[in-house]
Amino acid sequence: MYDLVRDHFTDLGYRVQGEVKSCDVTALKEDLLIILELKKSLSMELLIQAVKRQRLGDLTYICIPKPKNYMKNRKFQEILYLLKRLSLGLIFCEPDRQFIEVILHPEDYNLERSKKINKKHREQIISEMQARTTSLNKGGSRGRKLMTAYREDAIRLLWICSRRETMAPRDGVKLGIVKTPAILRDNHYGWFHKVERGCYGLTESGHKALADYDQILPELTQDLLLQDQTTQDLPQDQMTQDQTIRDLHPDQTTQEISSRQLSLTKSPEQASAKQTRRTKASKANKG
Template identity: 45%
Template structure:
C-alpha cells in the first residue's frame, strides 16, 4: 500500500472539523490549520521507531502532531496496544487509524501534554513495591533479560533463609524467624510448600519438597554461615 492512499481519509477527517488541509508542506506529509492552531500529520504504513522520530521532530514547528497508519485488519485492544498508546502519550503524539477502503480516518488518541509527575503519583504503591523488592535482596543471582526461568526474588531468598535455619535447628517457631529479622509469616504462608506444621507454632522442613530447593544448596549453605542461629 502506498502512503498516499492514507491522505484522503486524513484530509476528510480534518476538513470535517473545519481545518484547512494541505499536503507535503516543508517535509511534513499533511498540515491542517484552523485559526492559530497548526497540526502536523505523518503518514506511514506501519508504526515504527522512525515514524515516532519523525513525529517528535514535527513537534518543533507544529502545535500538535498526529501519526496516521492503516487501521489494522485484526485490531485488538490488548496489552501490546495499551503499551503502544502509553508510548505515544509519553511522546505527546496523537494517533489516527485510516480505513483506506472507506476513505475515513478515526482518532484513536488525541495529542496532549503528558504530566509525568501525575503519572508517577498514580503508581506510588507500585514504586514502593519495587523499592521494597530491591532492598529485600541480598544476592544478585538473576541475569537481566531472562524469561521463562526461575528468578531469585526477595521472597524466595527469605524462604531459603528459613530453610537454612530449619536445616540447622530442625524445627522452629515463627517468632524464631522474627528474632532473626525474617518475616514470621513465611512458615505459615508456605508459598513454595517447603515447610510442614507438626504442632501449634512449630514447623519443620517437608522432606518431600527437598528437591525444590536443592538447586539452591550453595546459597542455603552461605545463609547458614552468616545467619545468627539460636
C-alpha cells in the first residue's frame, strides 16, 4: 500500500517519506503536514493511533485495504460517521489492481449543526422520559420487552377496562390518557377487542397481561384512582350535562365544549345582558 500512497501524494505535489518518527507515512507541501497510518484492517488500536497523530500533523488519514461490499454494510456507515466525528480521513488501497480511492477527507466536525439536524430526535427522547412513570428498564439489556410510555398507557387502559368490563375511548381520555383512541384502535399488543362501535373489551391475552403486570399496577394507576374518584363524585346532573354536550357535538374540541358548558352555567340575567350588548353593537355598526 505504501507505493500507492506515495505515488498518489507525490502526484499532488507533496514530498513523501515513510517511517518518520513512528509515523507510517508523512507528506509535506509547504507548511501543510499530512500523516497517514497504514494497516491491514480497521481496529480500535488504529483509531487511537490516528487520533494521537492529530497532535502532530495538520491532516491525518487512515489507509486500509478496500473491504468487500462496504457500501451495503451498515456497520461501515457507522464507522464512517465515527471517522467524521474524529475528523479523520479514510483511504482504500488495492495493491493488486494498483487502485487507490480517498473515501473521506479530514474535516472539522460541526457538533452544533449535528444537534440542530437531530433536534427532533432529542425532543422525542425528552418527551419519552417525561411521559414514563416507572423505571423498570435496565440499561444495556437486550432481548427484553421494554417498558415504554406507550406500554404504560396500554397497561393503564387494561386496568380501566377490567374495572368497567368495557370502555369507550373517551373514558381513558377523561382520565388523562390522551392516546387512548389510538391505543385501542391499533391494538398493538392484542389486549383489546372491539365489542361494538366505540366500545372495547379485554381479550384473553389482555387478562393475562393484567396478571403479569399486577405488581406495577399500583404505581401506574395511583393518579387514575384519584381522577376516577373525582369523576364519580361529580353531581349526577353535571355528568349528564357533560355527556349530553359531547353526544350532540362529537366533533368539537374539549375547549369548545368547555366554552359551551360555561355558557350553560350563566344566569338568565347574564345571558339577557349579553344579548343587549350584542344588539347595541349591531345597531352602532349599521349607523
